[in-house]
Amino acid sequence: MKSFYEWELALHSKIEEVNERLFEVVKSEEPDLDRMAKYTIEAGGKRFRPLLTILAFESSTDDPYFKILDLAAGYELIHTASLIHDDIIDDSPMRRGRPTLSYKEGINNAIVVADYLFAKAYELGSRYGPLVSKVMADASSRLAEGQILEAVNLGNLDITEDTYYKIIENKTAHFFEACALGATIVAEADRPTREILSNFAFNLGMAFQVTDDILDIVGDDRYTGKPTFVDIKHDALTLPIIYALRNSNDNDRRAIIDMINGRREINKSLLKDIFLKSGSIDYSFSVAKQYITKSMDYLKKAKKSPDIDLLMELAFIVIDRIEIFQ
Secondary structure (H helix, E strand, O other): OOOHHHHHHHOHHHHHHHHHHHHHHOOOOOHHHHHHHHHHHHOOOOOHHHHHHHHHHHOOOOOOHHHHHHHHHHHHHHHHHHHHHHHHHHOOOEEOOEEOHHHHHOHHHHHHHHHHHHHHHHHHHHOOOHHHHHHHHHHHHHHHHHHHHHHHOOOOOOOOHHHHHHHHHHHHHHHHHHHHHHHHHHOOOOHHHHHHHHHHHHHHHHHHHHHHHHHHHHOOHHHHOOOOOHHHHOOOOOHHHHHHHHHOOHHHHHHHHHHHOOOOOOOHHHHHHHHHHHOHHHHHHHHHHHHHHHHHHHHOOOOOOHHHHHHHHHHHHHHHHHHOOO
């Protein structure tokens, strides 16, 4: 099985073209806006969403992928803008190993830059016609709905798994789905192909977010690029936390609650032990694997191609990034 690095290396030229396009489209005649927008692009990232867009397109047509490059860049701009908003909401000083835009340039400037990236993204999407524009807009609307649902449930110790799933469906899964759907529409793929790749992407997105929430507990920031236990610090109750609260003994449950409520300093070692002992990591991992299985079941219905193989590898990589910490 390929590591993400090996998978990414095989797509290096595509990633470079996406990055070049991103820098081109965020150019502004206003020097400060130009500098700040480019700062967000320079931060890098895995480029999951544009790569998913390109591979879904190539799986559906023999047309060259440069035709989908602007849409792929547009999806990445929406994702980047949403991260700027997340950093403002979470008061995060660092992302991807460097100061966040809001920390470096101030909240007001960061909000303007995020608005600018959204505008540029929708302009790129509009080049593909009203149907693709609607797919992109609907995905952004769902992202906002997920963010609000998460915000109003911060610190809610009675949050249900169903509510959690609704949050990650809107914040992540439907956006993955939109990447594949937009790409297959541009490719003029038939309805079965659109449904196969869209459903694959949706379930991949669900698995991706669940594994992200597991990595917040068991990950190593030297490899993930992100600190751990950010969710508890910001009172966000994810699947591992919800399960641990329901299945821990009274003392452990009280410790989790006290750390969520700020009555007790976050003890990462103790929390990790509690989550492992409660079975929440194994449970959450099993849920992520179920979503990967669903995504693979859809992909097996697709016509065999090198790009379908790459999408299959991506699904395995989402799970593999958890297994290396177990």
